[in-house]
Amino acid sequence: xxxxxxxxxxxxxxxxxxxxxxxxxxxxxxxxxxxxxxxxxxxxxxxxxxxxxxxxxxxxxxxxxxxxxxxxxxxxxxxxxxxxxxxxxxxxxxxxxxxxxxxxxxxxxxxxxxxxxxxxxxxxxxxxxxxxxxxxxxxxxxxxxxxxxxxxxxxxxxxxxxxxxxxxxxxxxxxxxxxxxxxxxxxxxxxxxxxxxxxxxxxxxxxxxxxxxxxxxxxxxxxxxxxxxxxxxxxxxxxxxxxxxxxxxxxxxxxxxxxxxxxxxxxxxxxxxxxxxxxxxxxxxxxxxxxxxxxxxxxxxxxxxxxxxxxxx
Amino acid sequence: xxxxxxxxxxxxxxxxxxxxxxxxxxxxxxxxxxxxxxxxxxxxxxxxxxxxxxxxxxxxxxxxxxxxxxxxxxxxxxxxxxxxxxxxxxxxxxxxxxxxxxxxxxxxxxxxxxxxxxxxxxxxxxxxxxxxxxxxxxxxxxxxxxxxxxxxxxxxxxxxxxxxxxxxxxxxxxxxxxxxxxxxxxxxxxxxxxxxxxxxxxxxxxxxxxxxxxxxxxxxxxxxxxxxxxxxxxxxxxxxxxxxxxxxxxxxxxxxxxxxxxxxxxxxxxxxxxxxxxxxxxxxxxxxxxxxxxxxxxxxxxxxxxxxxxxxx
Numbered sequence: 136x137x138x139x140x141x142x143x144x145x146x147x148x149x150x151x152x153x154x155x156x157x158x159x160x161x162x163x164x165x166x167x168x169x170x171x172x173x174x175x176x177x178x179x180x181x182x183x184x185x186x187x188x189x190x191x192x193x194x195x196x197x198x199x200x201x202x203x204x205x206x207x208x209x210x211x212x213x214x215x216x217x218x219x220x221x222x223x224x225x226x227x228x229x230x231x232x233x234x235x236x237x238x239x240x241x242x243x244x245x246x247x248x249x250x251x252x253x254x255x256x257x258x259x260x261x262x263x264x265x266x267x268x269x270x271x272x273x274x275x276x277x278x279x280x281x282x283x284x285x286x287x288x289x290x291x292x293x294x295x296x297x298x299x300x301x302x303x304x305x306x307x308x309x310x311x312x313x314x315x316x317x318x319x320x321x322x323x324x325x326x327x328x329x330x331x332x333x334x335x336x337x338x339x340x341x342x343x344x345x346x347x348x349x350x351x352x353x354x355x356x357x358x359x360x361x362x363x364x365x366x367x368x369x370x371x372x373x374x375x376x377x378x379x380x381x382x383x384x385x386x387x388x389x390x391x392x393x394x395x396x397x398x399x400x401x402x403x404x405x406x407x408x409x410x411x412x413x414x415x416x417x418x419x420x421x422x423x424x425x426x427x428x429x430x431x432x433x434x435x436x437x438x439x440x441x442x443x444x445x446x447x448x
Numbered sequence: 449x450x451x452x453x454x455x456x457x458x459x460x461x462x463x464x465x466x467x468x469x470x471x472x473x474x475x476x477x478x479x480x481x482x483x484x485x486x487x488x489x490x491x492x493x494x495x496x497x498x499x500x501x502x503x504x505x506x507x508x509x510x511x512x513x514x515x516x517x518x519x520x521x522x523x524x525x526x527x528x529x530x531x532x533x534x535x536x537x538x539x540x541x542x543x544x545x546x547x548x549x550x551x552x553x554x555x556x557x558x559x560x561x562x563x564x565x566x567x568x569x570x571x572x573x574x575x576x577x578x579x580x581x582x583x584x585x586x587x588x589x590x591x592x593x594x595x596x597x598x599x600x601x602x603x604x605x606x607x608x609x610x611x612x613x614x615x616x617x618x619x620x621x622x623x624x625x626x627x628x629x630x631x632x633x634x635x636x637x638x639x640x641x642x643x644x645x646x647x648x649x650x651x652x653x654x655x656x657x658x659x660x661x662x663x664x665x666x667x668x669x670x671x672x673x674x675x676x677x678x679x680x681x682x683x684x685x686x687x688x689x690x691x692x693x694x695x696x697x698x699x700x701x702x703x704x705x706x707x708x709x710x711x712x713x714x715x716x717x718x719x720x721x722x723x724x725x726x727x728x729x730x731x732x733x734x735x736x737x738x739x740x741x742x743x744x745x746x747x748x749x750x751x752x753x754x755x756x757x758x759x760x761x
Contacts, residue, residue, distance in 0.1 A: 159472040161494055165563075180719040181474055243716065250478075399757065403556065406493040406753030408719045440719030444712065448761025 136377055139283050139318065141325040144290035147194040150201075151288065154193050154227070156182050160300045160434070165404045170420060172305075172427035177296045180409045180440025185247060186365070187292050187315055187438055188220030188279075194288030195277055196224050207231060209277040210268040212261040214311075214364050215244025216439050217279035222253030233272060235264040241364055241410075241443050262354075262369055280314030281372030289315045293322025296434050303330045304431035307416035309438050310334040310343050310386060312368035313375030319436060320382035333425050334379065334386040335415040337361040337394060343379060343386050346371040362446075363394050365412035365439060387425055393418040401437075402447065410442040449690055452596050452631065454638040457603035460507040463514075464601065467506050467540070469495050473613045473747070478717045483733060485618075485740035490609045493722045493753025498560060499678070500605050500628055500751055501533030501592075507601030508590055509537050520544060522590040523581040525574040527624075527677050528557025529752050530592035535566030546585060548577040554677055554723075554756050575667075575682055593627030594685030602628045606635025609747050616643045617744030620729035622751045623647040623656050623699060625681035626688030632749060633695035646738050647692065647699040648728040650674040650707060656692060656699050659684040675759075676707050678725035678752060700738055706731040714750075715760065723755040 158178045167174040179187040199205050208231030211221055218234040225232040232253040236245070240257075248255055258264040269276055278285060292315065296303065306323050308316045316334040323332050336343055340361045345353040354370045361367055371379070379386065389397075397418035398411045416435040419425040427433045471491045480487040492500040512518050521544030524534055531547040538545040545566040549558070553570075561568055571577040582589055591598060605628065609616065619636050621629045629647040636645050649656055653674045658666040667683045674680055684692070692699065702710075710731035711724045729748040732738040740746045 156475065159474075161472075162469065164496055183477055185719060402721055403757065406498060406721045408715055408721050444716065445761040448758040 136374065138378055138381055139286045139290060139321050141322060143287040144294055144318065144322050147287040148291045148294055150197045151190060151193045151291065155190055157295055158182055160296060161405065161407065163405050170427040171429045172431055172433045173301065175300050175432065175434050176405055176407065177292060177434055177436045178407055179292060180407055180413065180437050184219040184223040184251065185439055185441040186216040186220065187289055188216045189223055190291050191285035191288035191314060192220040192224040192277065195282055195284035196228050196230060198284045200228065205230065206275050208233065208272060208274040210234065210265060210272060210274045211277045211279060212265045213279050214367055215240050215248065216365055216441060218253055218255065219244065219247040219251060221277050222248050222251035226251050233268055235261050235268060237261065241441060243443060244441050247441055280312030281374045283374060285314050286318045286374060286378060288318065290318025290322045292436060293319035297323060297326035301432045302327050303434045304428040305331045305333065305433045307419060307425065308332065308334050308436045309366055309412050309415045310336040311366040313343050313371050313379055315436065315438060316383060317375045317378030321378060324382045331384045332382065334383055335419045336386060336388055337363050337366055337415065338388040338390045340367045341388055342368050343371040344388055346376050347379065347386055352376055362391055363412040363415055365410055366415065387419055389415050389418040389422055389424065393422050397421055399447065407437065408440045408442055409437050410439045413437040413439060449687065451691055451694055452599045452603060452634050454635060456600040457607055457631065457635050460600040461604045461607055463510045464503060464506045464604065468503055470608055471495055473609060474718065474720065476718050483740040484742045485744055485746045486614065488613055488745065488747045489718055489720065490605060490747055490749045491720055492605060493720055493726065493750050497532040497536040497564065498752055498754040499529040499533065500602060501529045502536055503604050504598035504601035504627060505533040505537040505590065508595060508597035509541050509543060511597045513541065518543065519588050521546065521585060521587040523547065523578060523585060523587045524590045524592060525578045526592050527680055528553050528561065529678055529754060531566055531568065532557065532560040532564060534590050535561050535564035539564050546581055548574050548581060550574065554754065556756060557754050560754055593625030594687045596687060598627050599631045599687060599691060601631065603631030603635045605749060606632035610636060610639040613747065614745045615640050616747045617741040618644045618646065618746045620732060620738065621645065621647050621749045622679055622725050622728045623649040624679040626656050626684050626692055628749065628751060629696060630688045630691030634691060637695045644697045645695065647696055648732045649699060649701055650676050650679055650728065651701040651703045653680045654701055655681050656684040657701055659689050660692065660699055665689055675704055676725040676728055678723055679728065700732055702728050702731040702735055702737065706735050710734055712760065720750065721753045721755055722750050723752045726750040726752060
């Protein structure tokens with residue numbers, strides 16, 4: 136299977152230019168001092184619709200439009216961020232969006248989808264409902280992570296973090312289905328070849344780790360609940376797995392207590408509202424499962440900000 | 449009394465360059481759509497020590513150092529942000545910092561001061577305790593707002609917001625003692641002469657409004673409690689009042705319910721952790737006491753991010 140290249144990512148960047156925010160790379164002095172590394176946050180929580188997901192969604196729809204294949208509607212599944220992103224992109228391009236979401240989603244994520252006119256179908260079987268929706272409506276699937284166009288779009292996050300700051304020595308990326316990790320790793324591998332790229336996933340929702348161990352995609356069904364709801368993918372992808380195998384140094388796991396503690400710490404120290412999924416990278420540093428390069432540059436990709444405020448207090 | 453000029457602010461910017469963050473001007477699409485204006489946030493919550501206050505603190509100490517008058521220690525009073533800022537600046541320059549703070553401060557603000565080695569004296573009489581500390585230690589007062597060097601330092605916030613974004617039509621600034629408003633207004637008046645500059649203060653802590661009405665400084669003693677703790681100044685200043693009279697179009701008030709609602713809304717829509725004091729500007733737009741320029745550019749100065757997370761939920 137052909138992997139997404141740096142040229143695909145540059146093309147994606149040109150395609151979505153002006154439609155997405157070039158989010159800031161925010162320094163974090165407190166964490167930098169504590170870890171003895173220059174720690175920077177790529178703040179995709181500030182992105183339109185509240186997460187990096189608009190990058191891939193827009194790149195996919197615009198690519199289809201260029202080919203004269205823009206559909207009337209698309210279907211997908213999502214914990215919420217991809218749903219909001221494709222709703223956002225769909226509204227922009229006049230494409231109807233129908234998306235399967237968990238039966239107990241984060242309320243702010245539902246509001247975010249509805250704000251952009253997306254249609255939500257709640258379900259306890261995301262993958263099954265997706266297939267039903269695709270058949271029922273005859274719309275193509277705009278997959279949350281397992282499409283080359285989506286991976287290339289998410290990769291623009293990696294382009295920007297390499298271009299806008301000092302050359303990174305370590306890049307940490309949250310992992311659900313692996314779309315963000317695949318794209319960022321493809322970009323960083325080329326633009327900062329000596330950097331380590333490490334993916335971090337919740338121990339209770341480790342589809343990528345299981346796939347790497349098995350050497351093939353593993354369907355873990357509905358993963359156990361994780362506070363990092365954005366990372367509860369039921370499987371890694373046929374496309375994302377080979378990208379991770381080719382471009383990523385390591386995928387590690389963190390437990391729920393570590394994610395919860397890191398979530399509060401990241402919000403308080405960075406002054407950014409981030410969602411729990413974005414805290415797994417700090418949790419990996421805190422638990423010591425990943426070591427920060429002393430005197431080097433560490434970039435944490437902050438994937439989104441659609442958090443439930445009532446759970447922060 | 450001579451007012452701070454644009455040249456003083458440019459000098460301050462050169463003096464503190466590299467020691468403060470040039471904070472991003474963050475777009476807010478949701479609020480922009482709702483108010484029909486291009487709404488931008490000058491995100492000083494991301495500043496070192498969590499607020500704009502380091503600008504003035506560093507400019508004052510560095511100015512004194514240039515004159516060969518750097519003291520061994522300084523005293524001051526503060527709800528917490530100025531205390532953290534002078535502790536930060538003091539640590540940098542080897543100056544001891546002793547600061548009077550309210551007896552029931554926001555816990556994260558205490559932690560912030562202690563982190564930088566500041567010494568806290570808790571009191572219910574900030575102004576009285578300040579005088580005692582100054583006499584006891586023989587240290588000069590590094591006033592939280594009523595010093596030209598502090599006003600010029602805070603004014604660098606105004607320089608940056610004019611330089612880094614589209615020319616503003618309206619700039620909204622939170623008001624406690626008026627140091628930030630004075631400095632920002634001095635900068636904006638010169639760099640974007642047609643912009644309206646409006647200060648916003650809590651109705652329960654309106655020292656500046658009272659001073660403007662009376663035409664002189666009014667000591668309101670200890671102001672009533674406001675959720676916007678950073679704005680509870682016991683008086684406007686001998687220096688800040690004439691700046692506001694000369695440079696500011698209007699100072700308006702917002703009530704506590706409006707501040708609380710705006711606080712949550714600002715955090716959720718911006719994905720920035722801001723403190724309640726920073727929400728008064730959005731409260732002013734929401735209550736209609738200030739109207740956003742339709743089709744124009746509105747900048748809200750987000751003063752700080754040292755918030756108590758447990759009160760957000």
